[in-house]
Amino acid sequence: MDREQNGRNLTQQLVHTLGAAIASGRYKVGEGLPSEAHLCEEFGISRSATREAIKMLTAKGLISSRPRQGIRVQPRETWNMFDPDVLGWILRGQPTLEMLKEFLQLRVAIEQEAAALAAEDQDRPKIAAIGAALRRMKDAEEGLGDSVDADIAFHISILKATNNPFYMQLSSFIETALRVSIRFTNRIKGVETASYKNHKRLYDAIDQGNVRAARKASDTMQIEALELIKSELANKVA
Amino acid sequence: MDREQNGRNLTQQLVHTLGAAIASGRYKVGEGLPSEAHLCEEFGISRSATREAIKMLTAKGLISSRPRQGIRVQPRETWNMFDPDVLGWILRGQPTLEMLKEFLQLRVAIEQEAAALAAEDQDRPKIAAIGAALRRMKDAEEGLGDSVDADIAFHISILKATNNPFYMQLSSFIETALRVSIRFTNRIKGVETASYKNHKRLYDAIDQGNVRAARKASDTMQIEALELIKSELANKVA
DNA sequence: GAGTGAATATTCATATGATAAATCTACACA
DNA sequence: TGTGTAGATTTATCATATGAATATTCACTC
Structure with missing residues (x-):
């Protein structure tokens, strides 16, 4: 060794x-x-x-x-699939499209509800942290810093804003899943998919405590990616 | 030792x-x-x-x-909160109302989406297994078998019907959370809360592939429990 | 007196060899 | 054919020795 x-x-x-x-x-x-x-x-x-x-x-x-x-x-x-190590070993290999879809199906559930909880909870310092992450994303669009890192930081900050330890504990899961997903979708579309606008809409909803809008904004962001992967899967089979 | x-x-x-x-x-x-x-x-x-x-x-x-x-x-x-051992150690102690609320907040996210996925996926053998669990619940109402076990088996069978390994892997998490929650709510209300009718509504929606209805049925079942715990929490503070 | 760096002591990390416990396999026996 | 027992194999546990890392202390320099 x-x-x-x-x-x-x-x-x-x-x-x-x-x-x-x-x-x-x-x-x-x-x-x-x-x-x-x-x-x-x-x-x-x-x-x-x-x-x-x-x-x-x-x-x-x-x-x-x-x-x-x-x-x-x-x-x-x-297997403890939610153990960061285990997840890493599984993904480091060859994440299949199927697996990516399964990830996203879980992210949809988690992040949507997390956004709702964050909007409901109104923990101001933590919401400010989401805002900070959002600004980092905007900076990244102008070439300052890594856009993938900024994107991930944004999603993590929402989990933290739920003030629910179970959601917080999913940070590393989401981070890993997100990193692989982003790499994958970028490869498919040939462009960066992180959209500042969508993320801002989500932030605004949380900031204003609009639970319903937060849920919807989160959902919208992810359904796009899920549909993309599903259509890729369909292509592969055909 | x-x-x-x-x-x-x-x-x-x-x-x-x-x-x-x-x-x-x-x-x-x-x-x-x-x-x-x-x-x-x-x-x-x-x-x-x-x-x-x-x-x-x-x-x-x-x-x-x-x-x-x-x-x-x-x-x-x-801490690997999703490790069955860790979760057991945490709950075996003194699960606070706060903790119970946090569990339920995660269950809401997971089970709702799991129901939707099960309805969408239409894996007939696995849906049949949900039906079997439902019958066990009915039997339990008439004194045949344990109603808590039957209730848990029902929820687990839905996770399995998603055909998504991540949801399946949450079985032990949900089982633990559910067992503690049921014990707790029963103590508060002084009665068994498992309602066959609600569960049947969820099964029917999945069976018919009605994604929207499945999501809603699952949501309805859990919001009740969550509200109960939230009001208990409010009482405690007051 | 403040800051720096070497010596020291403590604690985990690794190695090794010996013995115990568990259990699969095979064979003898009824 | 079924059953029990002996043997072999593999992990479990114990004991002891040495190595490596690092927090702490203290002397030394400026």
């Missing part, structure tokens, strides 16, 4: 190496990974480090480990 | 003991847990077992561990 990989320690490195391998399907569900002893040899590290990596992957639901049975890949239903 | 705790091995036991302690707030965020060596002594187990438990909790985002700094409780934002 490449011991220079980032600043991570051995255990972390192995976790990411194996996690990515499992997510990519290199090890099939149900089948076994190499045994503990075999992994040590393969990566040239001690049993402690290996076992700790195995335990971390177990905690994320990717594998199980029992005496005499060995280490097995668990069915995907038990 | 009680070595007879379930069939779990030492590491698992320690994970659950510490996880529950952290979630309950026994160890404050930012502050340190006892050091590795101290934990070994306290629970009478070896360093390997202790370290593996620490790694599992790290993987779930509850703690961090660095040389010379020790083991620290991470801020709640980094």
Whole structure:
């Protein structure tokens, strides 16, 4: 194993190496990974480090480990899909259009309601943070700063403005999903899709506490992207 | 530590003991847990077992561990709230009304869209499974079987009918949230709140592929509960 | 006195070897 | 054919030693 990989320690490195391998399907569900002893040899590290990596992957639901049975890949239903690492491993591979659609179907649900909650909650400092993110998007349109980062920051700031820890916790999920989606849609359309106008409409609705308008603005933004992907999917099949 | 705790091995036991302690707030965020060596002594187990438990909790985002700094409780934002274990530890404690409200706010988003997706997708076998769960609810009303279990099975079957792995993965989240919520609302109202009629309306909408009606039926079911909790919250404050 | 940097001590990280526990497999036996 | 037992394999746990990282302290310089 490449011991220079980032600043991570051995255990972390192995976790990411194996996690990515499992997510990519290199090890099939149900089948076994190499045994503990075999992994040590393969990566040239001690049993402690290996076992700790195995335990971390177990905690994320990717594998199980029992005496005499060995280490097995668990069915995907038990994977902690909302764990940022797991999500990253899945997406880092080859995100299929199908997968992108599934992401967006969840984003539609989450972000729409988040916008509504933010509008309802009226936490002024946090709404100000949304405004700041909006300005960053405008700046980005004029070449100042990265537009993808600004776009993501905007969406995250809305989640934070819900003051609901569950929505806040979805930040990393949304961030990952969004980054992949944006890259993908930009590739399809050949242009940047982030539209300042749509985002401003959403911000204004939240700022004014207009729950219904906030929900609608969020919905509008996402349905576009979802339709795009669905039509791409249809093309692929045809 | 009680070595007879379930069939779990030492590491698992320690994970659950510490996880529950952290979630309950026994160890404050930012502050340190006892050091590795101290934990070994306290629970009478070896360093390997202790370290593996620490790694599992790290993987779930509850703690961090660095040389010379020790083991620290991470801020709640980094906890994997959607990990069934973490969620269980949080709820097993004393779920506050506030927390219940937050759950429900997420359920509203998820289940509403899930119902819409199920109606749109029209996966007949899975819709049949929703019908079966509905019948179990009816039976439960007549004293055959547990009504809470039947209620939960109904909601889970809708998630499965979306054919979207992200929604499916939320099953355990919804199950936990639902079980706690039902117990709570029943206590408040002094009666069973599961209403067969509402659930049937939702099933019919999905069965007929009526996306709009499905969304609305799901929404109606949950807004009721949310309003109940909100008014309880208002009472408490007053 | 303030700031800088080296020495120190503490704590986690890794390695290794030994033993225990779990459980699958196969074989002998009824 | 079914059942129980012995053996083999693999993870689980323990114990101990050494390495690496870093917060703290304190002496030193300006």
